[in-house]
Amino acid sequence: MLTEPTLEKLKSLHLYVMANAWVGQRTDPAIAELDFDGRFALLVDAEHIARDNKRIGRLLREAKLRIPSACLEDIDYAPKRELDRAQIRQLSSGRWIADHANVLITGMTGVGKSVTEQAV
Structure with a gap:
């Protein structure tokens, strides 16, 4: 051949x-x-x-993400951030999209909420 x-x-x-x-x-x-x-x-x-x-x-x-190399494995779960690992893992699965559920992102001014909205 x-x-x-x-x-x-x-x-x-x-x-x-x-x-x-x-x-x-x-x-x-x-x-x-x-x-x-x-x-x-x-x-x-x-x-x-x-x-x-x-x-x-x-x-x-x-x-055009602000931090293009960001990933879930790099999330800082310091106690002062009050992030729940199980909830982040559940949200990262994307199941909430298939279930047609809403996600509300709250936080103090300047923590990056609008950056998150642009990424989605």
């Missing part, structure tokens, strides 16, 4: 990650044990994950 024409076709279809994953599969002896469907699924998964990551990155850039 000629690999170069196939790689060029994948790249012309803008399937760059799939092309790179295929090259990686050809050099990995453990992958040879998988059947065609298994190998193909891995290629499709690699492309799908890369596109999702690219989309999320674009959305985060467009959001």
